[in-house]
Amino acid sequence: MDHALKTLEQEFRSEPGSFLLGLRSDLVWDREGFSRLEKAMRAVCERMQDTEQLPRWLAEGYYHVATDVPSFTAHPRFPRPEPEDYYVACIERLTDLADWFFRGEHLYLEPHVWTDL
Template sequence: MDEALKTLEHEFRSEPGSFLLGLRSDLVWDRDGFTRLEKAMRAVCERSQGAEELPRWLAEGYYHVATDVPSWTAHPHFPRPEPAEYFDACIERLTDLADWFFRGEHVYIEPHTWPEL
């Protein structure tokens, strides 16, 4: 299993030290953890483009991240990272990545560069 898949397996299982576990249980938005998750999701999307079949655990993970992270962080008392533009861009990125994963292509016109968050 390559590094991106290992990272996603760690994240999607919400294992100790994962961005998702910290977010859900400790209400902490770990910027480095988010970057690791986002880059791994993007790498897997690139490799999965046009695939006819997707592993269930990956599909469940992408769905979970795209639906639950916005829900968990929507609470008015959730300590969102600053600036607000960064946080909004992160939530949008998760949605875009899930869309790309399930459709097999992203919605951006090529050549597209994914800005660092």
């Protein structure tokens, strides 16, 4: 299994050290962990954009991240990362990546450069 898929497997299972585990159990938005998750999601989207059948575990993971992370962190008592525009960009990125994963193409005109968050 390549590095990006291994990273997503660890994240989607909320294994120790994962961004998602820290988010849910410790209420911590780990910037480095988010970056690791986002880059792995982006790499897998690029690799699988022409794939007709998607593995269920990946589909469930992308769906979970795109729906549950925004919902969970929207709670008024969740300590969101600052500045607010960083947080908003991260949530938008998760939604965009899930859309790309499921549709097989992203919404941006090429050439598009994905900035690091």
